[in-house]
Amino acid sequence: MASPSHTPPDHGGDSVETRSPELRKDPATNRWVIFSPARAKRPTDFKSKSPENPNPKPSSCPFCIGREHECAPEIFRVPPDDDDPNWRIRVIENLYPALSRNLETQSNQPETGTSRSIVGFGFHDVVIEAPLHSIQLSDIDSVGIGDVLIAYRKRIEQIAKHDSINYIQVFKNHGASAGASMSHSHSQIMALPVVPPTVSSRLDGTKDYFEETGKCCLCEAKAKHFVIDESSHFVSVAPYAATYPFEVWIVPKDHSSHFHHLDDVKAVDLGGLLKLMLRKVAKQLNDPPYNYMIHTSPLKVAESQLPYTHWFLQIVPQLSGVGGFEMGSGCYINPVFPEDVAKVLREFGPLFDAAEKAFNSPVHILVNSAGIVDSNYPTIANTPIDDFDRIFRVNTRGSFFCCKEAANRLKGGGGGRIILLTSSLTEALNPGQGTYTASKAAVEAMVKILAKELKGSGITANCVSPGPVATEMFFSGKSEETVRSIIERSPFGRLGETRDIAPVVGFLASDGGEWINGQVIVANGAFLK
Ligand SMILES: [Zn+2]
Numbered sequence: 304m305a306s307p308s309h310t311p312p313d314h315g316g317d318s319v320e321t322r323s324p325e326l327r328k329d330p331a332t333n334r335w336v337i338f339s340p341a342r343a344k345r346p347t348d349f350k351s352k353s354p355e356n357p358n359p360k361p362s363s364c365p366f367c368i369g370r371e372h373e374c375a376p377e378i379f380r381v382p383p384d385d386d387d388p389n390w391r392i393r394v395i396e397n398l399y400p401a402l403s404r405n406l407e408t409q410s411n412q413p414e415t416g417t418s419r420s421i422v423g424f425g426f427h428d429v430v431i432e433a434p435l436h437s438i439q440l441s442d443i444d445s446v447g448i449g450d451v452l453i454a455y456r457k458r459i460e461q462i463a464k465h466d467s468i469n470y471i472q473v474f475k476n477h478g479a480s481a482g483a484s485m486s487h488s489h490s491q492i493m494a495l496p497v498v499p500p501t502v503s504s505r506l507d508g509t510k511d512y513f514e515e516t517g518k519c520c521l522c523e524a525k526a527k528h529f530v531i532d533e534s535s536h537f538v539s540v541a542p543y544a545a546t547y548p549f550e551v552w553i554v555p556k557d558h559s560s561h562f563h564h565l566d567d568v569k570a571v572d573l574g575g576l577l578k579l580m581l582r583k584v585a586k587q588l589n590d591p592p593y594n595y596m597i598h599t600s601p602l603k604v605a606e607s608q609l610p611y612t613h614w615f616l617q618i619v620p621q622l623s624g625v626g627g628f629e630m631g632s633g634c635y636i637n638p639v640f641p642e643d644v645a646k647v648l649r650e651f652g653p654l655f656d657a658a659e660k661a662f663n664s665p666v667h668i669l670v671n672s673a674g675i676v677d678s679n680y681p682t683i684a685n686t687p688i689d690d691f692d693r694i695f696r697v698n699t700r701g702s703f704f705c706c707k708e709a710a711n712r713l714k715g716g717g718g719g720r721i722i723l724l725t726s727s728l729t730e731a732l733n734p735g736q737g738t739y740t741a742s743k744a745a746v747e748a749m750v751k752i753l754a755k756e757l758k759g760s761g762i763t764a765n766c767v768s769p770g771p772v773a774t775e776m777f778f779s780g781k782s783e784e785t786v787r788s789i790i791e792r793s794p795f796g797r798l799g800e801t802r803d804i805a806p807v808v809g810f811l812a813s814d815g816g817e818w819i820n821g822q823v824i825v826a827n828g829a830f831l832k
């Protein structure tokens with residue numbers, strides 16, 4: 304182990320009282336953080352007692368739709384039609400910019416190593432995330448949040464053409480005590496002629512780690528931090544050396560130096576995970592003010608720096624002020640252990656809250672189809688332990704959390720349905736799919752028991768077990784020849800489609816499905832093993 308100080312210890316069920324004070328440092332922040340059991344608080348101590356109204360409607364808000372003329376000049380809008388009054392996102396100049404966009408010609412004076420002042424050239428823009436005052440970012444669906452992220456990307460690409468700009472900081476202040484002067488949901492983009500100190504320090508830290516281990520510390524985020532959730536392309540973690548209580552990072556799974564390399568598909572994927580994290584933080588802490596920052600790399604990063612520059616998004620609820628010790632030493636005291644934060648934020652309650660809010664009704668039906676597979680299809684002998692843990696975490700542990708929450712939250716008295724998607728592989732038992740199959744078999748056993756435990760609630764619990772279905776996950780890692788041989792084994796001479804599976808789920812969810820309970824319904828077109 305190259306860097307023992309950066310490995311999450313397994314605190315298991317330790318109470319804070321049995322822990323010793325610890326200083327932790329992360330290469331990506333390059334900053335010591337003190338975790339002290341004597342000062343430790345439990346996550347529940349942070350619930351805000353009187354949540355501030357996040358967006359009181361002022362008598363006049365220039366960010367609201369219809370008041371565009373009161374704002375500083377518009378840079379672009381989404382959709383990109385200037386004449387369309389029904390915009391969803393607007394990117395505008397800040398009316399009170401910290402830097403001036405008009406000083407570019409004067410900004411090319413040579414800067415020496417000792418210079419203590421340069422011309423204040425830069426950009427300071429505002430991204431209005433929604434046309435209506437009542438909508439907060441976390442109310443928007445993942446595609447809509449993806450559009451906000453794509454708007455950041457577009458604006459960064461525009462600004463990056465200016466040679467004097469060295470760093471572009473995207474950030475959001477939500478709530479007055481997080482620094483938001485406008486309550487209408489918005490974020491900001493600040494483009495600087497210098498590389499700020501936190502960025503230089505981060506590069507120093509990630510470089511040292513790379514030189515010591517040959518690895519990018521953020522590519523290792525899943526192993527080095529406390530995982531909360533993950534999507535196809537991102538993982539959210541409570542960082543091992545979190546500077547602030549309840550701080551969350553969302554890190555791209557694939558190595559990527561700059562945020563603005565994000566493609567549209569990944570933007571929507573990130574939008575979904577960002578929404579989930581904002582909702583979970585809001586739910587656990589009573590809608591606190593918060594900031595998020597996108598930590599990307601300097602625009603003019605050298606080729607040799609690329610292996611250890613990896614962007615990420617940091618969410619920081621505003622729960623504790625910065626005091627004299629922090630200002631004096633640059634070290635921080637964090638009263639909450641991130642391993643406890645991860646446990647709290649892994650809970651699934653906010654998902655159900657979001658569904659109840661969206662449908663304005665108690666939840667009656669849970670359908671869980673989340674699943675991942677190792678597309679290298681290793682034998683059990685060759686399966687890395689990390690991959691086993693990852694697959695069980697999503698497929699089995701995720702299903703367990705959903706079942707647990709549903710058993711406590713679904714409306715009883717009839718019509719309640721729990722439906723989990725498993726896999727016909729639990730019967731086919733194919734070599735090379737041991738972990739995936741075992742993860743799904745565990746779910747089938749759990750659901751059969753859950754059906755019995757729900758006696759008297761009127762809630763049924765079943766699995767639907769599809770065979771090969773033409774999805775991205777099915778094709779991943781399979782050669783054309785493999786796919787062809789699978790198709791040849793089907794009596795219908797084709798792969799299943801999602802439209803073959805949805806009606807089965809639909810039937811189980813209907814009133815007519817009540818008499819099917821504790822079953823695994825195989826839906827695979829009589830696929831031959
Ligand atoms: Zn407004």
Ligand SMILES: [Zn+2]
Nearest residue numbers: 519522558613
């Ligand atoms: Zn990386």
